[in-house]
Amino acid sequence: MMQRRILERLAAGEIGIEEAEAELAFSAVSAVEEFARLDPGRHGRKGVPEIVYAQGKSAEQLKMITAQLLEGSGRAMISGLSEADWQQLADSFPGKDTAGDGRSGVLVLAETNGKPPAAGGKVGILTAGTADIPVAEQARLMAEEMGCSVLTAYDVGVAGVHRLAGPLGDMVKADVRCIVVAAGMEGALPSVVAGLVRAPVIGLPTSTGYGLGGKGVTALLAMLQSCCPGLAVVNIDNGIGAGAMAALIANAACSD
Amino acid sequence: MMQRRILERLAAGEIGIEEAEAELAFSAVSAVEEFARLDPGRHGRKGVPEIVYAQGKSAEQLKMITAQLLEGSGRAMISGLSEADWQQLADSFPGKDTAGDGRSGVLVLAETNGKPPAAGGKVGILTAGTADIPVAEQARLMAEEMGCSVLTAYDVGVAGVHRLAGPLGDMVKADVRCIVVAAGMEGALPSVVAGLVRAPVIGLPTSTGYGLGGKGVTALLAMLQSCCPGLAVVNIDNGIGAGAMAALIANAACSD
Amino acid sequence: MMQRRILERLAAGEIGIEEAEAELAFSAVSAVEEFARLDPGRHGRKGVPEIVYAQGKSAEQLKMITAQLLEGSGRAMISGLSEADWQQLADSFPGKDTAGDGRSGVLVLAETNGKPPAAGGKVGILTAGTADIPVAEQARLMAEEMGCSVLTAYDVGVAGVHRLAGPLGDMVKADVRCIVVAAGMEGALPSVVAGLVRAPVIGLPTSTGYGLGGKGVTALLAMLQSCCPGLAVVNIDNGIGAGAMAALIANAACSD
Amino acid sequence: MMQRRILERLAAGEIGIEEAEAELAFSAVSAVEEFARLDPGRHGRKGVPEIVYAQGKSAEQLKMITAQLLEGSGRAMISGLSEADWQQLADSFPGKDTAGDGRSGVLVLAETNGKPPAAGGKVGILTAGTADIPVAEQARLMAEEMGCSVLTAYDVGVAGVHRLAGPLGDMVKADVRCIVVAAGMEGALPSVVAGLVRAPVIGLPTSTGYGLGGKGVTALLAMLQSCCPGLAVVNIDNGIGAGAMAALIANAACSD
Amino acid sequence: MMQRRILERLAAGEIGIEEAEAELAFSAVSAVEEFARLDPGRHGRKGVPEIVYAQGKSAEQLKMITAQLLEGSGRAMISGLSEADWQQLADSFPGKDTAGDGRSGVLVLAETNGKPPAAGGKVGILTAGTADIPVAEQARLMAEEMGCSVLTAYDVGVAGVHRLAGPLGDMVKADVRCIVVAAGMEGALPSVVAGLVRAPVIGLPTSTGYGLGGKGVTALLAMLQSCCPGLAVVNIDNGIGAGAMAALIANAACSD
Amino acid sequence: MMQRRILERLAAGEIGIEEAEAELAFSAVSAVEEFARLDPGRHGRKGVPEIVYAQGKSAEQLKMITAQLLEGSGRAMISGLSEADWQQLADSFPGKDTAGDGRSGVLVLAETNGKPPAAGGKVGILTAGTADIPVAEQARLMAEEMGCSVLTAYDVGVAGVHRLAGPLGDMVKADVRCIVVAAGMEGALPSVVAGLVRAPVIGLPTSTGYGLGGKGVTALLAMLQSCCPGLAVVNIDNGIGAGAMAALIANAACSD
Amino acid sequence: MMQRRILERLAAGEIGIEEAEAELAFSAVSAVEEFARLDPGRHGRKGVPEIVYAQGKSAEQLKMITAQLLEGSGRAMISGLSEADWQQLADSFPGKDTAGDGRSGVLVLAETNGKPPAAGGKVGILTAGTADIPVAEQARLMAEEMGCSVLTAYDVGVAGVHRLAGPLGDMVKADVRCIVVAAGMEGALPSVVAGLVRAPVIGLPTSTGYGLGGKGVTALLAMLQSCCPGLAVVNIDNGIGAGAMAALIANAACSD
């Protein structure tokens, strides 16, 4: 702690009051900065990764930041990559473990055999249709990077709910503590799931759908209008946000 | 046919070409008007009632029109009435049979024992919640006025689909030929029903719901975005329109 | 029926109560699944095809699914194809009958001489303008695939209603039981048609129109606001949905 | 002309250059003001009345302004009045001729037997339904106040176009030079009229309609999306604006 | 007149009543069609051209329709062409007079020396900025094709009104009978013009502007909200519609 | 288990196969219903109360349902009450403990000394301003009804973040496991909180704010657009939903 | 400064390092709070009043807060009052100077003869119409409370710009350093003013206007789309915000 050293030096007579005051004036800003991380210990212990959002950054910049992150923590996670940029960035770091793919736009790089430390949380991820999978994959990668084990069941049903019974039962049995449900179009699946299970559900609208209310707008609105308690939502296609929220919830449920 | 008589009189020399021509000029407009009712015979046989929409009409006007309709056909149907106007109008015609109530805003008046002739169609009407009932009642009254028998099951489930199984099974067994499904909020029920049964479904969004996408907007959008074939929609709170559409479909399915 | 066999084996002493119970536990989920198809017999008899929606699927995946469908039922219907994908997919199955075209994005493949069994329904399809034809063709292909005979009259009039008289009269004479009316821009044609005929009308807004309320939004809203009973709508450009709804209605009207 | 007198006085040596300059500096602003009324002579001759918009003015203020106008020109026109304010204002000027009514919110007051001078223009005004009449009346009163003769035909048809034939034919025969068409809901009537006649049509959307696209929004959008040439629109419920535009057009067509 | 010949043949005994009736039945539809052109004589005399809207038509179709129109009336007008299509279509008819350009998307083709007959109307067209010119050119070409003489003044001022004084004064002096004012962004110019002159103004919003309310939406709304009488609007970028409306108004003002 | 008894009776020869089959047919629907409550045991243990939503129910109905709930579980929770209805309903049950108030529209009734069993979860609730308090109170009452202990800090700052430091620090020290942050206007507080602490945050937009983006719309959008991980949202004014979600999360974090 | 005293006591041996550290830990939060008022000296000198926003506060609460403010600084400013609340609150403090009125919803109370100290800034305030005056008055009261002298010119012109010349010239001559321009409807006046003068302009949209884009939405959008540099806007009806911004700008321009 910066302050302690100032105080010790003052108490030891190494510096005078004015000098101590000046140094503490500087530490006031530091205090503000520290304030911003009220619980730095938990931060390190639980492993919320720093996510690099690729949009608006050049390939060169992305490569540099990624290299820095890899050097610092042995891991790097980049989101929002186009398929071409994904490949190019992955190729820039040969010999590393990679996760993610170009369709989800998420790339995770890690030193060989480097896995994020398990945090104990169990998360379930469901998608209504096939088109929702890339966004759901963002959530999976994020939750895994935060040390969760993740059960996924994709394309469990758009036009009918009957395909849902099996995979949802499995998740309940596995005691997942939060379920992310990705859906586009009319976005009904998160409500249905929240009506059936007790785990909190994160509604993840995806930008599918056409005509009036298309591109995920209806899906988002339907999740906001849902009559089922135990459902909260993130913005359209925000798989990273859904995964982070679910992992925080699931890890907290398992870490105490 | 007006034209035939003109022609007969011309052929008989009773009138000249100019006179025939002038009369036929007038009949051109008639032709336009007739064109508007390509099938007047079916109209009478199937009994689509003339609906009086109360909004923007004075109590006095409504009473006059209602009296006219009663005199003409023995029946009158008025929609869009406030609760107070409903009672006042009903009270103006003592000794008649009435149907409807102030909450649905629909009043049906008929000579005692006067029932609309049965048209053979069977219609089912479901609501997701309690708040959807007044709008669903509009649909029921309209379908009954068009000679359908109507099965209703209200409040079958908002937060879960399991209450749906029984009533929907009954409707399938009763061989209803069209199902109106009224729902507000996230409006998921019509999709669920259309995914389970083969009868065409009319989605009837109701003006419930709050915040973003409230007042039925999300319900309408969700029905438009539905992935299930066999679902078409009417505007928010248009129970009369839903009932008329369902009755046309159901009666056609039974009259041949 | 799975349950019967379990019961018979229990009654015959082939299995014990625990074993029967375990098998039935599994059949509970099956029950849920069966529940989703209350009338599987009608499904087969009436021929609602399984539609593959191409969007979000790779060319390889589409080819595989199509091959599977062809093998299973001798027919396959794919919608949402780009013009290039349409051609590529059609070329992958030489020697088959094809229907549809790249502009509508619908491809129907069938064994030579394979026609969907006639279901008896007669459907009419109208478009206001030329730009509405590709979406109307989706409806036609869907209705034909469901065994309907379809009468079409395209470009019957945008700026005037007089071109409508002939084709609409033909449809009334042919006793079509449902009319799909595709229109963009101000979307007035479905209302006009519903005001003239007694067959239920499915309004099909198309994504034409420009400026404020363009891309089909005004067309959809105008159909929702229509004062004419006997009109229900589907979302913008949802020709498949309009065709399926119309075919269900028309087939029901003819099969009893 | 102010400038001429300045120049004459300068040329006559009555004033010096500085004085002339100062006076012309003031006349620069006058020039701006004159610029704003490029054709003041036509203004008086054609009789566009000064309209007082009641909203946001107290009863006392309205009475004062009205008295002023009456004194000045023998006429006064006030729009935007509530029904109560209409009556109160009319009662404040006993012995005057009045036109308008509380539902349209327009009050015209004139010295007995005082009529606006005929300007020669003939305007037609149509409404689709009954609810459109108060807004159409605004247009009628405005056009009459501008010296037009006005033909009206109200409630000519919402659910069918056949009631339109007679009144529209009358207007064509009477050689109206502009037709205002008021419509709410789906707002199709102005397009239909513009498709049938050659007179320019002013689309006047009214704030009727419900649910999505209600309160005149769909009507306005449909008129903007219309495929028929010869149609321009004003904002929802702007009957005064529609009447003024129509009168300008019709008077111009007749005054040369 | 078809009917007269039928009647004459009946009166002459050439055909019987049944035959006359059948022929008249066919003429009922004709009557409907005729009804749609209440004043065909004026149509020919005033010369509203048939406009071909290119969008949704293939190059081959456009060429065919254009050839047909040229053969029929010696003139053809096509709108909505891309720059490439404009050139290709123009090149397909060597030796003809052309008007329009690729940026406005309008092509007028005429036999050499073929001009539309003058109809007497004078129309003014103003634009606020440079970006509004292509849409204004649509209006100019349309008005000229309808026989009007057109005064244009483009880019008269977006950020200030002072550049407006000269050109507007010229239009007033030239006695234009309708002014089209094209503007994007905040769309204030039409209001300003309508406040200054007595000729009716057609507001033509153009799809310029960015951020919230961009692409012409604010311009359109501002014209609808204008406090100035004598202003009506068409949809964003609808130069053809604005030109047609202005020409109808101006020609009517000059033809009597 | 219903099935076991059927099987036992079949194995014992008490019933035949047909009878067993018929009884199981009925149990298929039961299976569906059971499926809907995959974990009924947890339901009772964790105490999610049945919430009665008052809107659309008469005072009489509300009283009846409340009496039923009180009789069944000794507790009743009603939301969506107007201030007058709140008082009337509370007065109908003298001698009971009450919680909530008319401004939040939530009434909790319980037998004297009846408290919901503690579930262990700790929830924090913050509001940006004073106007957000009634909605935050909904969340508090819901979370308490689900057995949570709740820390609240209201009006911690709209125009500046410095008032936030103290109360947020207290919540972190108390180890709350989920924080509900209610905010209207620009809705920035939930993002700020999610950026400072590690507990998952539920954004609760309230219907404050005026002009463009008012009534909570901007607040909701800002929460959806937030860059901070660990934030999910519910619809505007949905305090009940926010409280339920927070309690599920917090209870899960403490019950293991 | 708290820290200095801690340091002095540590240097003097009055407290030990641990104690100093603990006290400084507490002062870290204080640092955050201080950070929030980087320049408290300027705050007092320039006199930005604390504004109480009445909405959501009871009459009793308002009276208490007002009394507190009056006691503290001799002045109190409350905004957002209804007309009735304005009078009631004013009457609660007899013998004080008041400013503002019920239509603007702003009440300023001050000890007799108490004026805010002059800050030197000169602000101009213009309104397009009469309906904009109450919102403009909010701006005037706020700017005066911040020590500005304010020139106002209301109703300078909606349908024409010529009435603007005089008052605007006066403001330029008086050397106002910021001009607030309030306008509703099409909101063109702020652009016109910003195009004419060099002082920065604050656009203040007011909630006037009707139909599509009404209630100030078009006015706001038009100000955002303006092509004139030197214009920034606040939200609809936010007169307080416009006045504060203008006073900050004008005072800064005069205080150095």
Place this chain on the structure above:
Amino acid sequence: MMQRRILERLAAGEIGIEEAEAELAFSAVSAVEEFARLDPGRHGRKGVPEIVYAQGKSAEQLKMITAQLLEGSGRAMISGLSEADWQQLADSFPGKDTAGDGRSGVLVLAETNGKPPAAGGKVGILTAGTADIPVAEQARLMAEEMGCSVLTAYDVGVAGVHRLAGPLGDMVKADVRCIVVAAGMEGALPSVVAGLVRAPVIGLPTSTGYGLGGKGVTALLAMLQSCCPGLAVVNIDNGIGAGAMAALIANAACSD
């Protein structure tokens, strides 16, 4: 002054009254034009550059206008350039000083060593994230072109406010008189800054953000809804407008 010369020549007898009058008639329009620049002297002195907006102009036109500006004033500023057009235009003027870059779309060209004369104003520019930099650069270039010195601090924090302390303190110390704050997504930073400092803040929303409320819409709305006095906004991505407004404010604060 044109008028003075006319008057002098008249007073000197060089011209007659008619001639003087004619010349002044022409000068009336000039008066209008002058009126538009009430303070041309300040214009020159303060140096608001003429900005050329590239959109809708050809490369050739841009080159010509740029050459003209360079010749006239030794400087030229062009905005709205694509990256390719930026380079091409810059390359067309070898040997000139350039500022700006292709990402901001702004190009400033000046004779070597040509700097805009210092106007004394100090402006601060902050961005929340990296993606906001190109728009912020527009503001910087504009303010510098108007003679301001500009302090920038980019990417000071999206997910937390702690990175803000340092740079904001620097700006306060440097006595900047206006701060432009560019932010996308939830757009909270301008409110935070306006809550901390006394300098007026110009909110500059940028078109970042995704899903509902994306592309800068939420950022703009949040700035409009801000509770902090001293904040006004420009439209999304309008860096030029923000820079001009800030420079006007800052220069005024320093020039007196």
